[in-house]
Amino acid sequence: MSANATFSPAGQQKAIRWYPPSYDIRVESIPFPTIQDPDDVIVKVKLAALCGSDLHVYRGHSGIEKDHTCGHEFIGEVIELGSSYGAVSAKGRPALYSNLKVGDKVVSPFTVNCGECHVCRLGYTGRCPEGALFGSPALEGGQAQFIRVPKGGGTLFNLSNPSTWSSGLPQEDRAKALTGFADSSLLLLADILPTGVFAALQALNHPKVAPVITGKPWPLCFSQDVVGLGNEVDFTQEDKLLTIGIVGLGPVGICAAVSILDALSTRQLPYRIVAIDLVESRRDKMKAVYAAVGADGKGNGEFVVCSVEEAKIQVKEWTNGVGCTAVLEIVGHADALALAYDLVRAFGVIVSVGVHGGDLLPLTGRQCYNKNVSLDFGRCPARAMFPLAFDLLVKRQDVFGGVGTEASLIDKIVDFKQAAACYDEFDKNKVGKVIFDPWK
């Protein structure tokens, strides 16, 4: 099909664009995108969200000097496919090259990934060498009416065809979820929900956390090849109790909290969680979300939301000064990382999924040695995380389904005219997660 006929008579579309050096957001008419490569897909954007990491560019902290269309979180409908799709050459490539169709509803991870190189095969889709971040000078973003998705067969997640991915849920439940869920809920898959799940998953699967979970001492805990230590002393209840810190309660931090609660309740693991933020409104949101999570997603443990100083006292009291088993650092700031180090125990794990700046890490080599600390950094491989994130989305519609309620992650859905005002409010912490509807 010809894309031109369906876009707009003038071949123009509306887009939210950023201009250097900083704080300059404009809604403009720009040409609609066209297929540039056989692997490209053109998507009509239904909704696009504003993300905390957009603020790095907005504030001019990224050193970017080129104007571009903003946004890396979007959901939409396929309206045009490059010539790779359905071609004979699609055999042996990612499944979407064979079965993606015009009209399919798709959500995209925040970066492109080919899905078929060495890096993608290993599941490290966030670092595909073909990758580019949507909403950057390298690749126009999703806060527009239409968007070009390079390597669409590797990048996109086809919400109209749940047979294209595996899940812990029955196929029919997934299909029902896909027709019954609001687009604003499914849009959480683009970034914040998989990133939260990624943080939780890394913490709970780190070998240094394994003794607490398995009840077997290190190194016996994490390898079937490893033999017993002899003369070990039996574990007590204290030894089997996970103490977890979550630093930063923006939308990703809240997703991480819900994800970790889900994992702990599913596996019936006892826990104590301290969820920390400097900002009262974020703490209030976290409290409301926790209250909204059903009993099946909480399991059996303590969950405390508090400020930094309160958290230090709480962890000390809970653990006799030992510290947290793991700390999730969801801020992407040196102060948050330093706090995570303060809170974590010896042989503890810090998982950092935020976008960090160019300063040296705020830790000395001696500090790291002295605490035997482990640190896991980096960007969520969102495409690889989609199936897990989707299952959590389905299980926890009690918190991921709403808009504009006390317990919902999304504050409001607005039209493009409010773009500049929303960036400003978001920057000043006056609003939480905002979604743009390009057709409103």
Place this chain on the structure above:
Amino acid sequence: MSANATFSPAGQQKAIRWYPPSYDIRVESIPFPTIQDPDDVIVKVKLAALCGSDLHVYRGHSGIEKDHTCGHEFIGEVIELGSSYGAVSAKGRPALYSNLKVGDKVVSPFTVNCGECHVCRLGYTGRCPEGALFGSPALEGGQAQFIRVPKGGGTLFNLSNPSTWSSGLPQEDRAKALTGFADSSLLLLADILPTGVFAALQALNHPKVAPVITGKPWPLCFSQDVVGLGNEVDFTQEDKLLTIGIVGLGPVGICAAVSILDALSTRQLPYRIVAIDLVESRRDKMKAVYAAVGADGKGNGEFVVCSVEEAKIQVKEWTNGVGCTAVLEIVGHADALALAYDLVRAFGVIVSVGVHGGDLLPLTGRQCYNKNVSLDFGRCPARAMFPLAFDLLVKRQDVFGGVGTEASLIDKIVDFKQAAACYDEFDKNKVGKVIFDPWK
């Protein structure tokens, strides 16, 4: 029994002692140790070794201002036990409180650990709150004729009674090994062998390495709870090939290399290893050790020993610029850590077991984010690692059995009179691992 009778008529013993501010090693007569606590054990030292980390103190880089007896690697014989041993109260405590006997041959980890607190129960024995480093102002060291071992029932490893620990080896093979092995070989258990095994174990068990080993993409690789991603593309041979860097080829680096080779050959995993050092004599030692390792300890892979610049080219060529799956940093220096970062792939793992100084880590937050790097720091929990290290010692007597040969880790066994000269030679890289015999 009374210790006094067996020590020396004058109640004095010889010891190698360090004096501030730096480079001042003296052999002196000091009082022999006595039981100060019911959990203490007095050990007659048979051999004590000089370790690379002793140089931090020797050079005056540790800020230590108090003279003390040196050395944290020693093997010996129990000559006196505190009242806890064999007491009714020993029930429920670590097994050695019940079955350690005068005359037993023991090796000690380089730090004390009680074996029964929360930290020890989890297996993190190197960070026991009761812990202290032998050969420091807090605790007299093992380069002496006699030594007091606090919390001996938790700390010591009883080489005369192999029923006190588990092993992958049959009990009779272990017993045979214990009577047939030289003390100089068993002394490697005190620090360098478990530390090398610890480095190798952390690298091979990190979740980010799991896709390469299991052939399943992340996050499917490391949790049975996790479901498939759908549309994944089949792994190629390249995807299943581990590329590992080892930075620093002192004795611990060589132990790490032998340990990782053993793990890879046991599990029949294909690999490429680049072993790196600035110093030619260390590279030569590594080459000789590799040549001496039997075919059953090498498996099927490439093993290259080279300089820093050669390593960068080698890894680039092997991996098409992607980088190493994991890098072991065995130096404890910012330059080595920076090199490890350069060599490691995106979603790669750096394991650092060296003692680092007080400088900030030489990595920015952005570097860590951009490579999705994971870092595991810290001191080996040597006591917890002993059973694994012992099995490797038994399997690899071809390299861990000798003294003074081209392929042996130990260069020479000398008397105390040569202490000052040996510290000086070791400091200047003129000699490798030296062992002191206090009775020679």
